[in-house]
Amino acid sequence: MAIRKLTKVGNxxxxxxxxxxxxxxxxxxxxxxxxxxxxxxxxxxxxxxxxLPKGVDAEFMEMLSDVIKEHDEAFKGLVDR
Structure with missing residues (x-):
């Protein structure tokens, strides 16, 4: 269990x-x-x-998610470039 606080987000x-x-x-x-x-x-x-968008299936999204997780640090490094 974790305690979290409600915060204001716009209205x-x-x-x-x-x-x-x-x-x-x-x-x-x-x-x-x-x-x-x-x-x-x-x-x-x-x-x-x-x-999902036309032409994109759940298997592709799962594969893409795996690639993103595997290369997470590299993607984060590209943000500041």
Whole structure:
């Protein structure tokens, strides 16, 4: 369990997660989450029903994700160039 604080994001409230937590949950920037409310509990799940662009299948996206993870440091180094 981790304690997180709600923060102001424009006219809304948001929550941030440490990178380690996101990696554990296999989440990345742009991923869609399903949100379910059960009383005072909030359940977040990665949306697995995302529609992919025409010509892109789930196998390609998984392969691309693996490449990105494998070369994460190199991609981060390219950001500042």
């Amino acid at each position: 809304s409230l948001g929550i941030t997660f440490p990178v380690e937590m996101l990696k554990t949950a296999n989440l990345a920037f742009g991923d869609e989450l399903e949100v379910e409310f059960k009383g005072e509990e909030i359940i977040l799940r990665k949306n697995k029903n995302v529609k």
